[in-house]
Amino acid sequence: MPQYLIEFRFQGYARKYLKRSIFDVARKFRVKGVTRRRPVPHITLIGPFETREIKRVIMDVESVAKKYNLVNFKLIGFGYFNNPGGKVIYADIEPSKELEELRWELSKRLMRYARLKEWDTRERFSFHATIAFKDIDRKFSEIWSYLKHKEKPNIDQHLLRITIIGKGGKIVCEYDLMLKRLLNRRAALSGKVWKRTIFMFRVKLFRRRLLAAIKRVSGISW
DSSP states (O other), rough: OOOEEEEOOHHHHHHHHHHHHHHHHHHHOOTTTTTTTTOOOOOOOOOEESSSHHHHHHHHHHHTTOSSSOOOOEEEEEEEEEEEEEEEEEEEEEEEEEHHHHHHHHHHHHHSSSSSSSSSSOOOOOOOOEEEEEEEEGGHHHHHHHHSSOOOOOOOEEOEEEEEEEEEGGGEEEEOOOOOOEEHHHHOOOHHHHHHHHHHHHHHHHHHHHHHHHHHHHTOOO
């Protein structure tokens, strides 16, 4: 049965910070779990999961995501999982209520027809971006000590797009929360379209901040 992932892919400063952290750990401790393939810093929202109804997945992603606008979250430090299959070190994510609600609503929809992993069937979810895994168990203490002494990230982010990944790690499509439209693979990889996404993000963020400032100054209770 075909396997897919639904994720958020970092851009900008957060992407550079996470890639630098991944390669710093890989070089310093000679581990290659994350860097065997070209690392793409991301948060997995659901997956991996199996389904033969990818068109239904796409429709559900669009249906859920279009209800949301500026969905924020933060990178707040580092953490680790002590999984049966091996340890995982990650950048910790502090989600907003909107991000938690979006992921859970999407998960409940996919449960009806897709084969999800156990962690995706629970409302409580650990949002994270993986830094190192697979070949780190013997060096875990050294890596963890190194990261604990690094300056903790405190990076504000917004969920601009939701990406569906298919066979070979290729983008199937993306839903753009700023443009309120579904993007095929070509549009998802287009720098021109990305510039429009960023422009609309800045416009929406400016409007939100302006409205908040007006409320503060006027003392109006909305």
